[in-house]
Amino acid sequence: MISNEIAQMIVDRTMAILSYNINVMDEKGIILGSGDTKRRGTIHEAVKYRKHPEDNLEIHPEEKEKWNGVDQGINLPIYYGNRTIGTVGITGPPGEVRKYGELVKMTAEMIIEQRYLLDQVQYDERIRREFLYQWLEDTYANDREFKRKADMLGIDLKLPRIVICVFPDSEKNSRDHLDQLERKIKTHLKTQELATVLEDRIVIIKTIALSEEYETKLKEWIRFLHLPSSYVGTPASEASEVARSYQRSLMTRKTAAATSMKDDVVFYGQLSLEVLLYDLYQNDGFSVHQSDEPLPEVLIATLKTYVECDGKSAKTADELYIHRNTLQYRFANILNITGRDPRNVRDLFYLYATRVFLHSFKEQEDLIQ
Template identity: 35%
Template sequence: MQISDSIARQIVERTMKIIPYSVNVMDEFGHIIGSGEPSRLLQRHEGAILAITENRIVAIDASTAEHLKGVKPGINLPITHQDKTIGAIGISGDPKTVQPYGELVRMTAELIIEQAALMSQTEWQKRHKEELVVQLIQGANADSNQISSLALRLGVDLSQPRIAFVVKIDPRNNQTPISLNHLQQLVSILEQSSAGNLVGVLSVSQNEIVVLQPIKLSKSGWMVEKEHPRINALVKQIEQLIPCQIRIALGDYFAESDGLSKSYQTAKLTLNIAQGKQDKVFFYHDYRLPVLISDLNDGSWKTRQIRQPLDNLKAQDSKGVLFNTLQAYFAHHCDVHNTCQYLNIHRNTLRYRLERIEEISQLSVNNIEHLVHLYLAMQFHSH
């Protein structure tokens, strides 16, 4: 730890509010880097050098000061951090008069340095944790040596099973913009929400954060249903503290070496697929098929072939009655009774509409292959 110019200025300002004397702060080489007398900056202080090299308090009276370079009467005390002398602090004035203030001033300086060191360490850990998160979700493009080195320095167990989830926040009712303080507050909440969470801000402009959360595995794998109450409680906590609209998408667990990259991709794609839905929490398990087919090229001839039956249906369904009926039918897992209740129609009406859908699309809802084709076509039209 070295005393920077900014820390030295802070020490001078803080101590001179306590005592009515000029204070100087010297670096490890005895150069004045902070002073109540700006004209003395960068001068080499021989009294400070003596205090640093011999690690003792050096008092200098008027007669002694005349024989030393860059020195005025006063006292100089070594500054230590983690049992290492890193500089000195001096108080100008009659040594007998300023002596009682020496320990107070030194203690203040060392507390300021300790606080700066802790903040620096915290910032270091934050930056490197974010770098580790970014590397882990890159998959094949990641630097495995860098990942191992970062994990070792941060004390992160890479063998711990984890899943990725993506958090997106937006201003509530498009009012107060999300500030940097809000993002920092959100990161803090997410880090504390589960022991061992690794959190990284992927996009400040888009207010998007990724969390790599440790999980427990059973014989059947990751028990995703146990996440529902925890993640819903997390959403409530965030909304109580931050004025935002929040959306969270959880990816799947993958045991492979690039598993966190795959988990992140499933979470990110789930968030994209669920765009426009009213829910706040989305699980990949509930959007598996739409996510898996999301990478198909909409411009390819295969995609056009899949879409064709519903393109024909929409062309002959100006009011959207048949399309909405088919959408409701799939939403209720092809259950006739529940679909009729949802649409508030008679069974015969539903049967008639399904027959019209079959006639126009040339696909039968009673043929599993045709039904899957219709469902896939609906996915392309819905997303």
């Protein structure tokens, strides 16, 4: 129960106040820590052979000859959790050192308790991180150990959740900054919510109420904390969907970079079409036909604005500060170059997929990690 490190910590802290040698022994009387380095690892025979470990033991000058290597002093039991786990001894005339006994004993027990609590917190945190990694990687399936960890951590796997990935700016992406940001986030999480640093990001698994306007509430929460660029996946109504929410939050980030989206909070739903196209581009070689003539920048910008204005010509012309006739002239140019009419829904979708999105992607490709 008492390690050599903790025993020596007790010795060092108490001897910084008292001018007497201190020994800390385990339940078998082995000296784990001492101000006398020669005594470390040796046996304190009087402590080892005392009848009742819970009794105080005083050794007077005339008694020390009974024991090998033992000096006069007092020895008091160390308790943790209502049981004796060791002994702390003060070397010196019992009449002198007796008054310090309870103080040294209390100090030893306090140090041991604090260290145990710290170790427990660190252990719990390690379990929480392992649990979160396993959940995000979708490696648990129906693993009983995963469910046992959830029960141990008090995590209700039936609650709906969503994953948020937070990416600090590159100049603030040091481990120290990420750890500091993680601690800040954790102070604002509910008991059923998790967060951890993972590579260059902080991943948050947050509970949501599917019946409410969760997007508005999440955006308010993220901005209240002044979090950097945050990308939100899709709602997970059950535990098995959390990994998908995580993957979609990452895809949202990459797609936002590809399309030069500057919003500080981006939801998958805002870019679901673009995410699909991005995935096709990366995995299936989706591209513009080799014989297709490239469109001038002004026509690509016109198409992009037309889509953002829901295909409304008047609104598009206003956004571009051009006359409606100029807009129609540009549409005619697009039709002449591509053979596709943006005023036709099917053609507009093709043009957006092959010209607007891929054009943006190729421009920003070097920024995607």
